[in-house]
Amino acid sequence: xxxxxxxxxxxxxxxxxxxxxxxxxxxxxxxxxxxxxxxxxxxxxxxxxxxxxxxxxxxxxxxxxxxxxxxxxxxxxxxxxxxxxxxxxxxxxxxxxxxxxxxxxxxxxxxxxx
Amino acid sequence: xxxxxxxxxxxxxxxxxxxxxxxxxxxxxxxxxxxxxxxxxxxxxxxxxxxxxxxxxxxxxxxxxxxxxxxxxxxxxxxxxxxxxxxxxxxxxxxxxxxxxxxxxxxxxxxxxxxxxxx
Numbered sequence: 001x002x003x004x005x006x007x008x009x010x011x012x013x014x015x016x017x018x019x020x021x022x023x024x025x026x027x028x029x030x031x032x033x034x035x036x037x038x039x040x041x042x043x044x045x046x047x048x049x050x051x052x053x054x055x056x057x058x059x060x061x062x063x064x065x066x067x068x069x070x071x072x073x074x075x076x077x078x079x080x081x082x083x084x085x086x087x088x089x090x091x092x093x094x095x096x097x098x099x100x101x102x103x104x105x106x107x108x109x110x111x112x113x114x
Numbered sequence: 115x116x117x118x119x120x121x122x123x124x125x126x127x128x129x130x131x132x133x134x135x136x137x138x139x140x141x142x143x144x145x146x147x148x149x150x151x152x153x154x155x156x157x158x159x160x161x162x163x164x165x166x167x168x169x170x171x172x173x174x175x176x177x178x179x180x181x182x183x184x185x186x187x188x189x190x191x192x193x194x195x196x197x198x199x200x201x202x203x204x205x206x207x208x209x210x211x212x213x214x215x216x217x218x219x220x221x222x223x224x225x226x227x228x229x230x231x232x233x
Contacts (some may be wrong), residue, residue, distance in 0.1 A: 089157060104159075
């Protein structure tokens with residue numbers, strides 16, 4: 001079935017370094033992708049999104065890259081800070097499903113070492 | 115600020131009792147809301163789609179008689195866990211898409227989540 005998964009369950013980085021979190025998706029009809037940050041005991045917080053007609057989008061300290069050829073999505077965080085420590089989820093929505101609920105990946109825990 | 119408010123943030127109840135969780139969109143109308151469940155160290159799994167003015171749509175394996183959903187207005191959806199059991203203990207999260215015509219992809223805003231513990 002459709003799935004969105006991640007390569008690395010845990011990523012540990014030094015403060016100030018750049019972080020890269022990866023995500024693979026299987027639904028080739030997916031046309032909208034979002035990265036969420038979830039802190040312990042809280043709901044997901046929107047970070048950045050990208051539509052399938054783009055391959056890169058930048059926000060404040062974050063960049064999302066989309067490679068539709070290999071169905072891969074990544075989130076790059078520049079100058080990672082302790083406050084970035086959280087679990088990060090990619091999520092996708094397929095144009096062909098007719099539903100607007102998101103399908104979430106399994107999550108990556110980012111640990112920022114001071 | 116939060117655009118989707120969920121209440122309560124945590125609740126402890128006894129086995130066999132029912133618990134109601136509310137999800138409100140604060141500054142926009144949501145004809146559709148979604149309810150997710152998240153077990154520790156796992157991802158969010160969609161339980162059901164709440165539709166204003168019509169019945170909720172449940173995902174496969176989710177008991178509609180156990181998880182009652184009522185989309186009372188364009189800004190409120192409620193999830194009631196009936197006859198709760200310890201295995202229902204989980205983190206329940208609602209979300210609401212904001213803006214955009216049907217079929218148009220839009221950002222989904224999430225509530226703060228409700229930690230349910232059934233003892």
